[in-house]
Amino acid sequence: MKLFMLRTAVATPLRSIRRASFCSSTLKWEGGVSMVQGASRGIGFEFVRQLLEKNNKGHVIATCRNPDGATALLELKRKFEERLSILELDVTNENTIEASANFIRKRYGSLNLLINASGILSIPDVLQPETTLSKVQKSSLMYSFEINAVGPILVIKHMWPLLKLGGHSGAERDVAIVANLSARVGSIGDNHLGGWHSYRSSKAALNQLTKNISLEFARKKDPIICILLHPGTVETDLSRPFLRNVPKGKLFTTEFSVQKLLGIINNAKHNDNGKFFAWDGLEIRW
DSSP, X not given: OXXXXXGGXXXXXXXXXXXXXXXXXXXXXXXXXXXEESXXXXXXHHHHHHHHHHOTTOEXXXXXXXXXXXXXXXXXXXXXXXXXXXXXXXXXXXXXXXXXXXXXXXXXXXXXXEEEOOOOSOBTTTBOOOSSGGXXXXXXXXXXXXXXXXXXXXXXXXXXXXXXXXXXXXXXXXXXXXXXXXXXXXXXXXXXXXXXXXXXXXXXXXXXXHHHHHHHHHHTXXXXXXXXEEOOEEOSTTTGGGOTTOOTTOEEOHHHHHHHHHHHHHTOOGGGTTOEEETTSOBOOO
């Protein structure tokens, strides 16, 4: 297993001394530490880019399954060498999640923001949204649940101790934020068309799991807010095969969608814990 860019932490004695002093400082990482899971492309990559460009003191950890092949992230690393770390993390392999948590704890000590952005809708010749019950397959259901629901929750499980500390240090807000990328089609109350059984149900499961976690964190008085976000219909590799009938003005760029979602994240209040928001800030029913 690889953790890309780990060797930069010990590249020179001077850097090691500087980073050690940060860890021992009461200020720790000025500007806060954010993690984006599923960051190699699409909405996840755009979160990384905007977090780095809009906060010139913030540090970002970008995770993906294959860091060596994440060309856009590698290019961004050249621009933000000191503020961007790239780690291998596969949500279907809990060992990689745990390893990422260990690295973040040793280098940064805490997390102020966690964004789970990975998701799966279709894979050519493997997984397609089901238009009828007769096309439902166990393998498609299980894989969709593993990527869209189970994976993000396991990430939160391992990052939880870091998020508790992040609610007290390094950022302007007094709580850490967990933002899970969901979808309006995961809403049971908003479902008027049916179909897309695997994708809809896996996102509904993510919603329920996130709600559960938000209640547990509140009960334990952990300084963490959990929210769910619907990005709208965004032109990405995930959605591109299904954009033919999208009405004019309803198809967003990643830049526009992430700008709106970051606005929701940055303005989240304690009473938003456990809520499900669309890109425009309106709450979505369950």
